[in-house]
Amino acid sequence: xxxxxxxxxxxxxxxxxxxxxxxxxxxxxxxxxxxxxxxxxxxxxxxxxxxxxxxxxxxxxxxxxxxxxxxxxxxxxxxxxxxxxxxxxxxxxxxxxxxxxxxxxxxxxxxxxxxxxxxxxxxxxxxxxxxxxxxxxxxxxxxxxxxxxxxxxxxxxxxxxxxxxxxxxxxxxxxxxxxxxxxxxxxxxxxxxxxxxxxxxxxxxxxxxxxxxxxxxxxxxxxxxxxxxxxxxxxxxxxxxxxxxxxxxxxxxxxxxxxxxxxxxxxxxxxxxxxxxxxxxxxxxxxxxxxxxxxxxxxxxxxxxxxxxxxxxxxxxxxxxxxxxxxxxxxxxxxxxxxxxxxxxxxxxxxxxxxxxxxxx
Amino acid sequence: xxxxxxxxxxxxxxxxxxxxxxxxxxxxxxxxxxxxxxxxxxxxxxxxxxxxxxxxxxxxxxxxxxxxxxxxxxxxxxxxxxxxxxxxxxxxxxxxxxxxxxxxxxxxxxxxxxxxxxxxxxxxxxxxxxxxxxxxxxxxxxxxxxxxxxxxxxxxxxxxxxxxxxxxxxxxxxxxxxxxxxxxxxxxxxxxxxxxxxxxxxxxxxxxxxxxxxxxxxxxxxxxxxxxxxxxxxxxxxxxxxxxxxxxxxxxxxxxxxxxxxxxxxxxxxxxxxxxxxxxxxxxxxxxxxxxxxxxxxxxxxxxxxxxxxxxxxxxxxxxxxxxxxxxxxxxxxxxxxxxxxxxxxxxxxxxxxxxxxxxxxxxxxxxxxxxxxxxxxxxxxxxxxxxxxxxxxxxxxxxxxxxxxxxxxxxxxxxxxxxxxxxxxxxxxxxxxxxxxxxxxxxxxxxxxxxxxxxxxxxxxxxxxxxxxxxxxxxxxxxxxxxxxxxxxxxxxxxxxxxxxxxxxxxxxxxxxxxxxxxxxxxxxxxxxxxxxxxxxxxxxxxxxxxxxxxxxxxxx
Numbered sequence: 001x002x003x004x005x006x007x008x009x010x011x012x013x014x015x016x017x018x019x020x021x022x023x024x025x026x027x028x029x030x031x032x033x034x035x036x037x038x039x040x041x042x043x044x045x046x047x048x049x050x051x052x053x054x055x056x057x058x059x060x061x062x063x064x065x066x067x068x069x070x071x072x073x074x075x076x077x078x079x080x081x082x083x084x085x086x087x088x089x090x091x092x093x094x095x096x097x098x099x100x101x102x103x104x105x106x107x108x109x110x111x112x113x114x115x116x117x118x119x120x121x122x123x124x125x126x127x128x129x130x131x132x133x134x135x136x137x138x139x140x141x142x143x144x145x146x147x148x149x150x151x152x153x154x155x156x157x158x159x160x161x162x163x164x165x166x167x168x169x170x171x172x173x174x175x176x177x178x179x180x181x182x183x184x185x186x187x188x189x190x191x192x193x194x195x196x197x198x199x200x201x202x203x204x205x206x207x208x209x210x211x212x213x214x215x216x217x218x219x220x221x222x223x224x225x226x227x228x229x230x231x232x233x234x235x236x237x238x239x240x241x242x243x244x245x246x247x248x249x250x251x252x253x254x255x256x257x258x259x260x261x262x263x264x265x266x267x268x269x270x271x272x273x274x275x276x277x278x279x280x281x282x283x284x285x286x287x288x289x290x291x292x293x294x295x296x297x298x299x300x301x302x303x304x305x306x307x308x309x310x311x312x313x314x315x316x317x318x319x320x321x322x323x324x325x326x327x328x329x330x331x332x333x334x335x336x337x338x339x340x341x342x343x344x345x346x347x348x349x350x351x352x353x354x355x356x357x358x359x360x361x
Numbered sequence: 362x363x364x365x366x367x368x369x370x371x372x373x374x375x376x377x378x379x380x381x382x383x384x385x386x387x388x389x390x391x392x393x394x395x396x397x398x399x400x401x402x403x404x405x406x407x408x409x410x411x412x413x414x415x416x417x418x419x420x421x422x423x424x425x426x427x428x429x430x431x432x433x434x435x436x437x438x439x440x441x442x443x444x445x446x447x448x449x450x451x452x453x454x455x456x457x458x459x460x461x462x463x464x465x466x467x468x469x470x471x472x473x474x475x476x477x478x479x480x481x482x483x484x485x486x487x488x489x490x491x492x493x494x495x496x497x498x499x500x501x502x503x504x505x506x507x508x509x510x511x512x513x514x515x516x517x518x519x520x521x522x523x524x525x526x527x528x529x530x531x532x533x534x535x536x537x538x539x540x541x542x543x544x545x546x547x548x549x550x551x552x553x554x555x556x557x558x559x560x561x562x563x564x565x566x567x568x569x570x571x572x573x574x575x576x577x578x579x580x581x582x583x584x585x586x587x588x589x590x591x592x593x594x595x596x597x598x599x600x601x602x603x604x605x606x607x608x609x610x611x612x613x614x615x616x617x618x619x620x621x622x623x624x625x626x627x628x629x630x631x632x633x634x635x636x637x638x639x640x641x642x643x644x645x646x647x648x649x650x651x652x653x654x655x656x657x658x659x660x661x662x663x664x665x666x667x668x669x670x671x672x673x674x675x676x677x678x679x680x681x682x683x684x685x686x687x688x689x690x691x692x693x694x695x696x697x698x699x700x701x702x703x704x705x706x707x708x709x710x711x712x713x714x715x716x717x718x719x720x721x722x723x724x725x726x727x728x729x730x731x732x733x734x735x736x737x738x739x740x741x742x743x744x745x746x747x748x749x750x751x752x753x754x755x756x757x758x759x760x761x762x763x764x765x766x767x768x769x770x771x772x773x774x775x776x777x778x779x780x781x782x783x784x785x786x787x788x789x790x791x792x793x794x795x796x797x798x799x800x801x802x803x804x805x806x807x808x809x810x811x812x813x814x815x816x817x818x819x820x821x822x823x824x825x826x827x828x829x830x831x832x833x834x835x836x837x838x839x840x841x842x843x844x845x846x847x848x849x850x851x852x853x854x855x856x857x858x859x860x861x862x863x864x865x866x867x868x869x870x871x872x873x874x875x876x877x878x879x880x881x882x883x884x885x886x887x888x889x890x891x892x893x894x895x896x897x898x899x900x901x902x903x904x905x906x907x908x909x910x911x912x913x914x915x916x917x918x919x
């Protein structure tokens with residue numbers, strides 16, 4: 001085996017019959033899968049559910065795995081270590097995506113007697129004219145930009161916790177506590193209790209210091225800021241702990257060498273610590289962006305997207321379109337477009353990130 | 362009570378208050394039965410002890426009932442089940458019940474009520490608990506994907522088009538009708554509500570309407586009365602009976618101090634944040650007096666073509682009313698949903714007027730979180746000095762005085778058995794037995810007297826003596842029940858259409874209303890036009906012809 005880079009020493013003797021058997025069970029099981037699926041698609045009321053097709057699919061992937069051993073022997077066994085996981089991931093991503101796309105191009109209101117109807121690009125056209133969706137996308141830009149502020153705060157906290165301060169272990173645990181809370185709990189404890197305009201302790205304090213009518217969610221900018229703050233409070237500890245791990249991995253001798261060369265603390269940070277932390281920082285920011293793009297729970301619980309859509313996120317809007325209005329086709333198209341935007345955005349970001357992370361010197 | 366019965370009483374010169382005065386009301390209604398109108402006696406004497414016993418659990422003024430109380434009530438009301446079924450008759454039957462968990466009521470009560478039923482019959486019930494906001498989506502998804510995974514459902518009449526119209530519910534057996542005494546239902550809950558193609562499906566457990574709740578301490582306050590006169594306002598200082606006066610009072614109270622809490626005083630409380638579609642009812646309650654003309658059964662859509670009326674002058678005036686007093690509302694009101702206005706504000710002592718379902722009255726003296734039990738007053742929704750005649754395209758002043766049009770919002774919850782039990786007779790009988798237990802006459806009395814999420818819906822619920830014996834103050838309960846009875850029996854009540862997808866209309870309206878209230882439209886008319894456009898799109902998507910037919914049927918227009 002000239003292309004075998006794994007240095008397989010076993011000398012498999014795969015007979016042509018065995019190899020053909022392997023190939024045969026793949027194709028026979030695939031034909032069964034195809035047949036059952038076609039039967040279910042084209043014969044109305046063929047079965048109560050899609051389970052027959054699912055079972056045929058499971059049979060096919062089982063045959064696919066067995067055929068690897070039959071056809072490739074020892075090499076096939078090695079492939080078996082990764083194949084189930086690979087097939088599982090493909091099944092969980094690929095099929096729902098195909099199914100989702102098939103819904104996205106239909107007019108499907110759950111209350112419509114006629115059910116699902118193909119409507120081509122009508123959902124895209126509707127989206128193009130939908131001010132609620134564009135408003136939510138604009139809000140998402142603001143929410144995502146807020147990550148830069150969160151990053152600065154998280155970096156600062158990580159630096160403090162990395163230095164020799166008193167009760168360092170206590171603070172490390174204390175700063176992590178918000179991350180352990182569910183965003184739903186944060187919504188109710190902070191958004192709907194502490195920030196409650198009449199009885200909430202923060203509103204009471206506001207009145208004590210002369211704020212006559214404390215309102216945290218009445219003004220669009222204020223409401224958006226409060227959502228950002230609650231979300232940041234929950235997730236800054238996550239960025240902080242990643243950055244802290246990165247800081248602790250920086251070799252001490254490099255920092256000491258900089259000191260010996262006469263670097264000031266600021267120069268030490270700017271020229272040594274920050275560049276070395278760039279890979280960790282980019283990773284932390286990327287993961288945080290992923291979390292942020294899913295932002296919905298706090299908004300749904302506290303403001304329902306209000307006032308006037310000022311705090312709506314794309315996810316909370318899709319949730320409303322899908323859940324309250326049973327508009328499945330349109331809601332799915334909105335989610336698909338969001339997915340495309342995210343994929344393009346992330347590709348660009350990762351390209352830029354790899355450029356930023358190249359050594360400066 | 363049927364409208365014709367009500368009119369008979371009116372003709373006999375019986376005022377509502379007199380009608381509800383204990384023995385007098387019993388006598389009047391019994392007399393109606395004896396003169397051939399067919400109404401049953403208000404309450405069965407044989408059950409009077411039982412009813413007294415259950416109403417004493419836990420007793421008004423002794424805090425919120427607990428699971429132990431619900432079980433005790435369920436046990437005491439098990440008589441009809443024991444009369445018809447042997448102990449352990451449903452052994453091995455497993456049923457799934459889907460309902461709500463609002464304010465820890467609904468399903469929480471049903472569990473308690475049905476525990477003795479389970480113990481006695483041997484059946485087992487599995488529970489699907491849903492938040493109010495999740496209910497519509499869960500139900501619609503189950504229907505659309507053919508995955509109805511429940512045998513019994515707690516459902517509102519607005520969903521009947523979606524469920525019974527598709528043959529997903531099981532028609533009610535005759536024996537159930539006898540057990541639950543359907544003739545005792547108030548008039549507007551009688552057919553066609555609960556029926557489809559001549560078959561009955563629904564066991565009513567609730568009778569919904571919005572009534573007007575106000576703080577008597579505000580309107581009996583002498584300082585306010587003096588200031589009201591000093592500022593040159595028209596009429597006496599009293600609880601408003603028209604929306605025009607609600608507006609004036611709300612503006613007047615701005616900047617004054619609440620006589621009870623010492624915090625800023627507020628007038629009418631508008632929920633300005635959506636509530637999964639249910640928030641729209643609160644704008645509707647403001648609009649019905651303007652939009653529901655006595656000569657026209659329609660008020661939400663044109664019955665000929667489903668063209669929305671939401672952007673006609675009546676609805677726009679209602680929206681403008683909200684905008685006009687937004688600055689008089691508590692801080693952060695734009696973030697207040699109906700749950701907030703009802704429970705966290707009005708019952709907790711903020712604001713002086715609110716429209717809500719009967720939960721406010723039922724909870725005012727029995728809920729742990731209420732501080733207004735002694736000062737809460739009730740009436741039907743305010744009227745209007747003039748009413749929009751949509752067909753004539755003009756405002757009219759009625760010779761009979763202000764136009765009142767109580768909003769029969771949601772038409773109440775009911776219990777329905779799903780068609781999927783039909784293959785198994787034992788399971789079907791068990792499901793209907795459980796449903797009949799929850800919709801029983803005596804148990805329903807307890808539900809209307811204590812926090813349950815349900816309000817009175819039977820003629821027999823309006824016997825003041827029973828409520829007084831339970832510990833209610835006579836004047837309070839006459840006031841509360843009177844507002845309910847007057848709403849149910851009003852000849853110009855605005856009844857919600859039972860059309861598929863009605864909550865989609867409400868939900869999209871909530872989104873646009875939020876924008877209107879946030880000042881994102883130049884005028885209320887612009888915002889209302891946006892709602893109308895969105896409603897047209899929904900009608901086209903669901904199917905205009907079928908919607909027109911169902912809407913006309915719901916209005917009794919054939």
